[in-house]
Amino acid sequence: MAKQVSILIVDDEESVRDSLYNWFIDDGYVVECAENAQKALSILQSKDFDIILADIKMPGMDGMEMHRRIKTMKKDPIFIFMTAFASVDTAVQALKDGAYDYVTKPFDPDDLSHLIRNASAQIALKVENENLKNKISSLDNVEDMIGESAALKAVLKEVESVAQSNSSVIITGESGTGKELIARAIHANSPRKYFPLISVHCGALTESLLESELFGHEKGSFTGATFNRKGRFEMADGGTIFLDEIATISSKMQIELLRVLETKTFVRVGDNKEISSDFRVICATNKDLKSMVNNGTFREDLYYRLNVVNIEVPPLRERIEDIPLLAFHFVKKYCTSMSRDIISIEHAALKQLEEFEFPGNVRELENMIERAIVIGNGKELRLKDLPMGKNVISSSIESLDDLERKHIATILNKYEWNISRSAKALRVDRATLYNKIKKYDLKQEK
Amino acid sequence: MKKQSIILISCDHFEKDLTDDIVKAIVHEFQHPVVFKEYDFEISNFYFPGRRQYDANKILKEVSEMVLPGSFKKIGLFRVDLFIPILTYIFGQAFLNGNTGIVSLHRLRNELYGIKQSKTILNERFKKVVIHEIGHMFGLIHCQNPICVMRSSTYVEDIDQKSQNLCAKCKTEIGIS
Numbered sequence: 065m066a067k068q069v070s071i072l073i074v075d076d077e078e079s080v081r082d083s084l085y086n087w088f089i090d091d092g093y094v095v096e097c098a099e100n101a102q103k104a105l106s107i108l109q110s111k112d113f114d115i116i117l118a119d120i121k122m123p124g125m126d127g128m129e130m131h132r133r134i135k136t137m138k139k140d141p142i143f144i145f146m147t148a149f150a151s152v153d154t155a156v157q158a159l160k161d162g163a164y165d166y167v168t169k170p171f172d173p174d175d176l177s178h179l180i181r182n183a184s185a186q187i188a189l190k191v192e193n194e195n196l197k198n199k200i201s202s203l204d205n206v207e208d209m210i211g212e213s214a215a216l217k218a219v220l221k222e223v224e225s226v227a228q229s230n231s232s233v234i235i236t237g238e239s240g241t242g243k244e245l246i247a248r249a250i251h252a253n254s255p256r257k258y259f260p261l262i263s264v265h266c267g268a269l270t271e272s273l274l275e276s277e278l279f280g281h282e283k284g285s286f287t288g289a290t291f292n293r294k295g296r297f298e299m300a301d302g303g304t305i306f307l308d309e310i311a312t313i314s315s316k317m318q319i320e321l322l323r324v325l326e327t328k329t330f331v332r333v334g335d336n337k338e339i340s341s342d343f344r345v346i347c348a349t350n351k352d353l354k355s356m357v358n359n360g361t362f363r364e365d366l367y368y369r370l371n372v373v374n375i376e377v378p379p380l381r382e383r384i385e386d387i388p389l390l391a392f393h394f395v396k397k398y399c400t401s402m403s404r405d406i407i408s409i410e411h412a413a414l415k416q417l418e419e420f421e422f423p424g425n426v427r428e429l430e431n432m433i434e435r436a437i438v439i440g441n442g443k444e445l446r447l448k449d450l451p452m453g454k455n456v457i458s459s460s461i462e463s464l465d466d467l468e469r470k471h472i473a474t475i476l477n478k479y480e481w482n483i484s485r486s487a488k489a490l491r492v493d494r495a496t497l498y499n500k501i502k503k504y505d506l507k508q509e510k
Numbered sequence: 511m512k513k514q515s516i517i518l519i520s521c522d523h524f525e526k527d528l529t530d531d532i533v534k535a536i537v538h539e540f541q542h543p544v545v546f547k548e549y550d551f552e553i554s555n556f557y558f559p560g561r562r563q564y565d566a567n568k569i570l571k572e573v574s575e576m577v578l579p580g581s582f583k584k585i586g587l588f589r590v591d592l593f594i595p596i597l598t599y600i601f602g603q604a605f606l607n608g609n610t611g612i613v614s615l616h617r618l619r620n621e622l623y624g625i626k627q628s629k630t631i632l633n634e635r636f637k638k639v640v641i642h643e644i645g646h647m648f649g650l651i652h653c654q655n656p657i658c659v660m661r662s663s664t665y666v667e668d669i670d671q672k673s674q675n676l677c678a679k680c681k682t683e684i685g686i687s
Contacts, residue, residue: 079567083594089606091662092651146596170561170598174664 069184070094070111074104074118074130075146080169084117087176101130108134113141114187115180120147120154128154131161142183146171197258209245210393211386215378219246226373227253232325234310234370235348237377239496240427243348244308246377250346251304259303262296262343266317267309267495274317276333278324285334297330300343309495310370311351311362322366345370380422380429387418390426394433395445404442413447420452423464431491469504472497481508514582515543516644519573521551522589524615528633529587535637539659539676540644541686547578553590566592566603566612574610581609583647585640588614601663604643606651611643618666635669645676648684653677 071093073084081097088095096113098104100122116134120127131143142164147154155166164183167175209220226233227250235243244263251261269277272286280295296305313321324330329340347370356362380387391409399406409417413436422428436449472490479485487497500506516536520529533544556564556572573586585604592600592614601618604611618635621627638659645660653660658677663669681687 077595079595083567083596086603086606087594087597090646090651170593170596172664173597173600176597177662177664 068092068094069115069180069187070096070113071115071117071180072104072107072113072141073097074099074101074116074122074127076100076119076122080119080146088180091177091180093180101125101127101133104130105133105137108137108139112139115142115144115183117144117146120145120158128158128161131158131163135162142186144179144183209242209249210390211383212389213378213383213386215383216386219375219377220249222373222375223249224253226250226375228255229373230344231372232344232370233346233373233375234353235346235375235377236353237348237350238379238423238425239350239499240422240425241377241379242426243350243377244306246375247304247306247346247348251306251344254304254344256303256344260300261304261306262300263306263308264296265308265493265495267312267498268493271314271317274313275320279320279330280332280339282332282334285332289334292332295330295332297324297341297343298339301341302343304344304346307345307347309349309499310347311349311353311356312499315363318363318366322363322369325366325369380425384418387429388414390429391417391433391445394430395437398434398437402437404437407437407440407442407444409445410447413445413450416447416450416452427492434491465504468500469506472500472504473506476501476506476508513542515545515580516540517578517581517584518544518546518640519576519578519584519586520546520548521553521573521586524587524589528636531633532587532637532640535641535674536644539641539674539686540648540684542582545580549576549586551586551588553588558593561593562591563593563599564588564590566594566600570603570605570610570612573612574605574608583609583611583644585611585613585644585647587636587640588612589616590614591616601639601669602643604646606646607649608647611647613639613643618669620666623666631670634674635666638669638672638674639663641674641676645680645684650676650680650683653680655679 071088073081073095074097075081075084076099078099081099085095085097096107096111098107101118102125104116104118118127118130127145134141134143143162145158145163145166146169147166148169158166164186165179167179209216223246233250235246237243247263248261251257264274264277266274276286276289276293276295278296280293280298281289283289283292325345328342329338331338353362353367353371357364357367391414395409396406417429424431432450433445435451436445440446440449475486475489479489483494483497487494490497492500518529518533518536529546533546536542536544553564556569558565569586569588569592573584576584578584592602592612594600594603599617602611602613613636615632615636616622618632618639619627620631641659642663650660652662655661655677656671657673658680659672659674660676660680661668661672663672676686
């Protein structure tokens, strides 16, 4: 339910106070009255009001002076002045001082209703705006990075210091360590936080698609370009662009990207008009870019342009002490999303989790917990609900890579090489699946 | 236990068919007996020459001080142009959750707005304003339901758009089934 709007009426005439009081009470507002500015200021010491309706001419301190004093109290109510003496100068001065409106007594009943209704609408917008800002901040805050380990704390410290600057950042780390979360945390704590954070998974797109995705295209520039489309650089204007899997981009795209980063201007595919955009770039990769530079597969000039700050996200096996915290976090998350009671974790299960290597890092742990909750008894997360509880891996003589390769191949064949459906079944994103296919050199059987 | 009466006080001259109609409507809406009384009200005492209107706050106070045995709630009917200090005019006013209210027919007349006179429309409007003010006396605040009689009306057109009945929510609030 919407919050009730509160109104403070300040007027030295009792009949005016009573009339307004009765009028607003009938409309369901919360109303209080003060017979002079001193009394109003004293009420405001202990209470906040959404709207203050005050007479300008009052004995002692006048309405304008009262308004100035209220502003120094760091309160921000909507201020409406009333006066029996209409004067343009006073009205202008009142509005210059930040008053919302100015009315001459007596007012038409409809004008008064409109005035208060509009002021109430403005209050509702202000509240909604505050709520949305808080929501955005809390969603993308560093608090989403769970853990107490020294390794994670060091990363978060780096995030905090780098967030305020405008420098390019490369986030490195194994797959599933939370590189995108780090990028979100940097953006959420930067001065650009009220502008968009645009993510592009470079690994999931072919060269031509990536070009159109990043720079946009004009209608008719290629088959299928049936309308003009803004590119991701254009969308990120004022904000941040996050380029995931940067190591996968082609040499041609590396050149294009370098040019855009240097000039902050680009041209849409099929157009010749230059567009400028103010964005910050954050990249992520699980590859060793430095060695790619050394072997000539990644441009050195682009590497130095991107690598102003490097944040290395530690793998989960290097922050074992965070595993229980993360496990409990995911239990809470999935129990809540599945509308179940939040369950505990069996001691043996927790111990196994702490001993497991987690090649897929936090993502693998998360998937493991989700699966365990789905198949579990709804009372406790047991060792037998976890894949390692079934000795599947320990009893195998095959390596983990062999197992992963076989499992991915099975799923791909099951879904007739439909990447989206296979990625969904494997609970990984499309980019990761493409990388795995490339890594294991998997090919569709003809 | 016998229900207490709402007293309808005619402080001016009103046609019998109109007042009878209002009495019926009040009984129907609030399920309380209604007693109709005529009162010799000295309206000239409340005239404010500066605005050429009548002070509604003072009139309301005067009506509230009338001694009428057995009255539970009372509402005065007038024909003069009412004002309160901050507003240019009012159709009526009442003490919220109190026992007194007043209403006037003056601003409800079509001819005041250059429209052809209509006794039927005037009587309908007057009835709605009376029920609206009695609703306040029962503790009801303005209702958002567009057809509820407790909907706020600042123009006669607003009055025409709503019904003369309380909506289900308002009825429940004052314990009427």
